[in-house]
Amino acid sequence: MKRVPTISISFLLLFSVCAGAREFQAQTAPPPAPLKKVSSIQVLMIQSEEVKLPAEFQISLYENLIQQLQKKGGFEHIYRDGDKSATGDVVVLHSTVRGFKKGSEMARQVTTVAGKTSIDVHCQFTDKDGATVLERDVNGKVRFLGGNLRATLDFAKKTAKITQENFAMKSGS
Amino acid sequence: MRVVSKRVTVGFLCLLFNPLAAPSFAQQPANDVKVVQVMGFEDVKPKAKGNLKLENGNLQFSDSKAKAEVAITSLDDVITGNDSQRVFRGTFGTLTMFAPYGGGRFLSLFRSKLDTLTIQYRDAGGGLHGAIFTMPVGQADPFKKLLVAQGARTSVPIQDDSNNTAPKADAAKEQKP
Numbered sequence: 001m002k003r004v005p006t007i008s009i010s011f012l013l014l015f016s017v018c019a020g021a022r023e024f025q026a027q028t029a030p031p032p033a034p035l036k037k038v039s040s041i042q043v044l045m046i047q048s049e050e051v052k053l054p055a056e057f058q059i060s061l062y063e064n065l066i067q068q069l070q071k072k073g074g075f076e077h078i079y080r081d082g083d084k085s086a087t088g089d090v091v092v093l094h095s096t097v098r099g100f101k102k103g104s105e106m107a108r109q110v111t112t113v114a115g116k117t118s119i120d121v122h123c124q125f126t127d128k129d130g131a132t133v134l135e136r137d138v139n140g141k142v143r144f145l146g147g148n149l150r151a152t153l154d155f156a157k158k159t160a161k162i163t164q165e166n167f168a169m170k171s172g173s
Numbered sequence: 174m175r176v177v178s179k180r181v182t183v184g185f186l187c188l189l190f191n192p193l194a195a196p197s198f199a200q201q202p203a204n205d206v207k208v209v210q211v212m213g214f215e216d217v218k219p220k221a222k223g224n225l226k227l228e229n230g231n232l233q234f235s236d237s238k239a240k241a242e243v244a245i246t247s248l249d250d251v252i253t254g255n256d257s258q259r260v261f262r263g264t265f266g267t268l269t270m271f272a273p274y275g276g277g278r279f280l281s282l283f284r285s286k287l288d289t290l291t292i293q294y295r296d297a298g299g300g301l302h303g304a305i306f307t308m309p310v311g312q313a314d315p316f317k318k319l320l321v322a323q324g325a326r327t328s329v330p331i332q333d334d335s336n337n338t339a340p341k342a343d344a345a346k347e348q349k350p
Contacts, residue, residue: 045301055252055291056211059303063212080300106257109281147258149211 035133037169040090041069042079046121048097057119060149061095061140064156072160074168091133091167094124095159098137105147117142117151123159125167136162204319206308208290210234213304214241225290225306227319232292234306243294248325249301250293253313257284288313292325 046053046061062081069078079086099120107115118141125134140155142148205226212219216239223236233242260283261269269277290306290313308316318331 054254055250056254056256056289056305059291059293059305060212062301063303080296080302082295083298083300085298105259106281106284109259110278 035166036127038089038091038167039075039169040077040079040086040088041075041163041167042083042086042090042092043069043081044092044094045081046095046097048100051097051100053097053100053119054102056149057100057152058097060152061097061119061121061155064152065093065095065159068153068156068160069163072164072168074164074170076169088128090128092126092128093159093163094126096122096124098122103142103148103151108142108144112144117148119151119155121155121159123162125163134166138162204316206312206316208234208306208308210236211289211305211307213292213302214243215302217241225308225316227323230323232320243292245320246324247294247296248292248320249295250291251317251320251325251327252291252329253317254289254291255286255310255313256289256307257286258307259283260285286310290316 043062043066046058046065048058066078066080069075077086077090079090097119099118101116101118103117104115118139121138121140123136123138124132126132136159138155138158140151140153140158142150142154205224208223208225210217210219210221210223210225214234217223217234217236218239221236221239223234225232225234227233227245228242230245231242232245232248233240235241259266259281261280266280269280271277272280287307288310290308291303292306293301293303295301314331317327321327321331
């Protein structure tokens, strides 16, 4: 009868030692180099050379991205493409469309399951010298409710979050 | 006196209903279009309904609450397209989703076509902006012609309707999403 608690205690000890070792290993692993925080960001116009993207989607991606970055906060200045005052401590966001499926709002409303709109965008963050500091693939989609342009809002929200987490000096909303 | 007044009236009516005078009114392209500003203009709410017009070299959008204008010469690109939207929209459109026996889905099949006008312009600091408008079908191309005639630039050339000698298939077609 006394053996049972002894065995269980030894199991508990073994488990806690293993867990502690794992935690220690995780702590000693080299963390990814932290990205330099900047006070400003410049958003360049969305490029779509490989994929034929309708003009309204291109403008909607660009405008929604700037709007979402302003909403998230964390940057002193958000510069637009071609802004002459974009100097100093600034990171530049280049976005290139890699995939686009227009979908159909009517198909979504009628069938619920068909007609998904999807946009795949490759986002590249560079410093003022042009060196790449971060690259991410972001997808924007609308599955059920809303017009096709709503996919651009989904992309903008995700990209603004990535940008804010990695580069913003101040913590935004 | 009565004969003179009758002659004047008849003459006035003839002038009014002159068949040669009618086309001159019809040929005037409208430079004031009812639009929905989907997004882009600063200080104007998205999906604001208002008028888009050309005035004193400016492209002006105005609704009951706000007014915004851009110099036509600062327009880098003007592109037209087409789209469609539900006939039953707004609160009623939302309520139809709860209609029994898939009634809402059936009503979604009824759609109206519309034109889109997308512009790109630069502010005083060189910053690039974009704006999207939707308008009744058939109004985007004449409006684009007016803009281009007044100094706006476009990456998609306007199809010249007067040039009937060229085959239609070879003519430059505007991108229709």
